[in-house]
Amino acid sequence: MDRFDTLLAHATSRRRLLGGIGIGSAAAFAGPGLAETLANLALPGGPSERPITNAFPGKGSMILQRIHPPLLETPIEVFDQDVFTPNDRFFVRWHWAEIPTSIDATTYRLTVRGHVARQLSISLEELLRLPRVEMAAVNQCSGNSRGLFEPRVPGAQWRHGAMGNAKWLGVRLRDLLDLAGIKPGAVTVRFGALDQPVVAGAPDFGKSLGIDHARDGDVMIAFGMNGEQLPLLNGFPIRLIVPGWYSTYWVKMLNDIEVLPGPDDEYWMAKAYKVPATPGANVAPGAKNYPAVPISRMVPRSWITSLSEDQTIAFEAAIPLGGIAMGGDAGVARVDVSADGGHTWYKSVLGPDQGKYSFRRWDARVPLPRRGRVALMSRCTSTSGVTQPMKPIWNPGGFMRANVETTHIIAA
Amino acid sequence: MTTPSFGTLSFGIVGLAALVLVAIGPPGPRPVRTDPVAASPPPGVSAGGFTISSTSVDLPIDDGVYPDGPHADVINANCTSCHSASMALTQPRLSAEQWMAIVKKMRETYKAPVVETDVPAIAAYLTAMSGRLGRGSLDDASGHTSSQPAGKDVTG
Numbered sequence: 001m002d003r004f005d006t007l008l009a010h011a012t013s014r015r016r017l018l019g020g021i022g023i024g025s026a027a028a029f030a031g032p033g034l035a036e037t038l039a040n041l042a043l044p045g046g047p048s049e050r051p052i053t054n055a056f057p058g059k060g061s062m063i064l065q066r067i068h069p070p071l072l073e074t075p076i077e078v079f080d081q082d083v084f085t086p087n088d089r090f091f092v093r094w095h096w097a098e099i100p101t102s103i104d105a106t107t108y109r110l111t112v113r114g115h116v117a118r119q120l121s122i123s124l125e126e127l128l129r130l131p132r133v134e135m136a137a138v139n140q141c142s143g144n145s146r147g148l149f150e151p152r153v154p155g156a157q158w159r160h161g162a163m164g165n166a167k168w169l170g171v172r173l174r175d176l177l178d179l180a181g182i183k184p185g186a187v188t189v190r191f192g193a194l195d196q197p198v199v200a201g202a203p204d205f206g207k208s209l210g211i212d213h214a215r216d217g218d219v220m221i222a223f224g225m226n227g228e229q230l231p232l233l234n235g236f237p238i239r240l241i242v243p244g245w246y247s248t249y250w251v252k253m254l255n256d257i258e259v260l261p262g263p264d265d266e267y268w269m270a271k272a273y274k275v276p277a278t279p280g281a282n283v284a285p286g287a288k289n290y291p292a293v294p295i296s297r298m299v300p301r302s303w304i305t306s307l308s309e310d311q312t313i314a315f316e317a318a319i320p321l322g323g324i325a326m327g328g329d330a331g332v333a334r335v336d337v338s339a340d341g342g343h344t345w346y347k348s349v350l351g352p353d354q355g356k357y358s359f360r361r362w363d364a365r366v367p368l369p370r371r372g373r374v375a376l377m378s379r380c381t382s383t384s385g386v387t388q389p390m391k392p393i394w395n396p397g398g399f400m401r402a403n404v405e406t407t408h409i410i411a412a
Numbered sequence: 413m414t415t416p417s418f419g420t421l422s423f424g425i426v427g428l429a430a431l432v433l434v435a436i437g438p439p440g441p442r443p444v445r446t447d448p449v450a451a452s453p454p455p456g457v458s459a460g461g462f463t464i465s466s467t468s469v470d471l472p473i474d475d476g477v478y479p480d481g482p483h484a485d486v487i488n489a490n491c492t493s494c495h496s497a498s499m500a501l502t503q504p505r506l507s508a509e510q511w512m513a514i515v516k517k518m519r520e521t522y523k524a525p526v527v528e529t530d531v532p533a534i535a536a537y538l539t540a541m542s543g544r545l546g547r548g549s550l551d552d553a554s555g556h557t558s559s560q561p562a563g564k565d566v567t568g
Contacts, residue, residue: 099471
């Protein structure tokens with residue numbers, strides 16, 4: 001193993017982070033016990049090793065990207081078990097480190113204010129009494145798979161696990177906005193949360209949606225996740241759900257909704273999370289001075305989850321292959337698989353439809369062309385007719401990777 | 413096949429009109445935020461068959477530092493308050509310009525309290541550290557001549 005990786009593993013793990021593994025085993029970083037305590041994300045050029053941690057509240061085994069504030073990635077094998085990601089394996093992502101660790105459900109208030117007829121302060125109990133909706137939806141970080149960009153770009157160095165799918169239970173944002181009474185001339189709805197910057201004057205995290213999007217009936221405020229209350233690290237007690245859109249909009253620990261008569265010109269909308277206004281958000285590496293827009297809708301993706309990179313299997317004429325797919329802002333129409341680097345494609349069988357914003361299971365049998373190293377691929381086409389491209393895109397933020405991914409196996 | 417998966421649930425439904433909403437005072441600059449409670453939190457709220465229980469957790473504390481090397485003291489003094497050192501240590505190999513841009517962004521955008529005279533030392537540390545990436549086998553062959561401690565020296 002690269003010695004830098006060893007150093008890094010140490011720097012990111014520290015003593016009591018390896019919950020469940022034990023303090024003494026930190027020495028194992030330089031020894032044979034390594035494989036049990038580290039994940040190898042195989043990022044081009046590295047560093048690729050990350051500790052596996054059980055030290056975070058409400059979370060099982062997760063890939064540790066950063067302790068403070070937490071960045072926890074879901075191991076890929078979790079996605080092979082179910083299209084719904086268990087709450088204790090759901091990825092975690094915060095920007096600022098002032099995260100409340102104690103929340104009183106009886107005094108929590110959600111404010112609706114700004115360009116409205118009636119300013120509201122809603123308790124959680126009142127929220128629980130509103131008409132409910134439940135929806136399955138994929139929550140994917142804008143920078144999911146950023147670590148695979150080439151040339152590499154700065155930012156959180158995720159592999160594919162900055163995503164998850166859950167059944168979200170809550171209320172329609174539209175219902176709350178209607179209760180407050182949107183005034184004519186409203187343009188934007190901004191969402192604020194309890195987490196705070198560490199230093200004064202730094203940009204507080206907030207995101208916004210256009211008024212029509214906010215009122216479309218799909219956007220919701222969730223208090224339930226896979227039948228339970230949200231883990232604190234996933235935004236307890238309530239978070240915004242923006243189906244089909246990247247996770248940056250899914251504001252956690254939501255406590256403030258502000259209706260604006262103009263655009264949101266604050267940092268996290270106006271400057272951060274912007275992508276090139278080009279097809280597929282793609283520009284030539286190093287390109288500058290292109291028009292940029294706030295990131296928005298997701299695009300189709302698919303992953304092989306039944307076999308992992310560099311896994312050795314016994315050679316057979318045809319092998320079973322399975323995984324998950326998402327249509328982005330639409331459903332999954334089909335998933336095709338290839339075992340010859342994308343020359344020949346075979347149709348997969350889709351699992352139950354949990355709704356267009358959900359992950360969808362797919363399974364296939366694919367003939368192996370030969371013994372030895374084989375490149376396996378899956379390719380999703382959405383119900384809106386968009387097919388994953390073969391070629392990776394590039395942009396300096398490392399956003400919206402969605403090309404056909406390759407899993408190499410050895411058929412011995 | 414694109415049937416929406418969401419629908420109004422049959423339980424716990426009350427009319428919107430039945431909801432009693434508390435109007436809060438005149439519009440202020442920013443609503444008052446809920447302060448964390450120190451004592452053991454009360455149980456929570458229930459309605460319509462769903463309970464939200466007050467929650468209190470402990471987050472792990474990071475006492476990690478940037479590994480030894482030239483100017484490690486400067487980076488450790490400046491770059492551990494807002495986020496773990498791993499935010500920088502997990503980055504790929506980046507150029508001196510890219511590291512300089514990141515340090516600038518920390519100061520200008522995120523308001524990191526870094527004095528301007530420390531910037532070159534921080535950028536130099538990061539560039540040197542990052543330059544070691546992808547040379548693992550080369551380093552191993554050269555017999556641990558690096559200024560960073562070898563992996564085996566690093567223990568819990």
